[in-house]
Amino acid sequence: MTVSSVTATTPTATISANSTAAQAATINYNEFLQLLVTELQNQDPTNPMDPTQQVSQLASFSSVEQQVQTNSTLTSLLNNSYISQAEAAIGKTATSADGSVSGTISSVSISSSGATATLTDGNTLSLGTGVTIS
Template identity: 45%
Template structure:
């Protein structure tokens, strides 16, 4: 829900206002950790706010850290799997139909892995995206 000022008279001002509000409300992992650690540093250790809240904050910190570590391990696992699949494609014959309807056949010489996916290069230099519509033999 977007709330604008009662004095706003133009729609461009209200859209600018809602955009800045949205960007300031997002908190990333590092900002969350900085806020949590700053709060813990500034507490009186002899009189913390509440034991259950204090332990809850430690649990949140641990949960966020473990989730981040899990994501990085999953990323490396996916990269490893993509390399294994790419290695298995080299030397296979492939056939595919491009967007114009022309059919191509050739032997895969190399495979590159980009952020968009895998791209196979045939022996004749033709590049084809590895995905639906590709037939290996």
């Protein structure tokens, strides 16, 4: 199969939502670090922080960091999956759910609203529920 064209634009809405979630997690992550450092700087030398509490806070800190990295990795894997599926659709025939649009897929664009196929006749077709690809 010859690949004509696959446009891999990162889903804008997904990136915005993920960036917002990542920023919220990063803000909480940064705030946690600032609070921990402030707590250590301002503790009473005659009555220091309980080591058990300190280890517990550091474990929480590590857990949040790993969750942020996991979310980033999952987003990347999902985008790669979209691109692979789009590449596999090129050269195949797509028919809309109501049968009004049909043709051979020449390229696929991925955006926040999903995948959109451009057919060889210039028509576009949103690849969603009910669309048949053969």
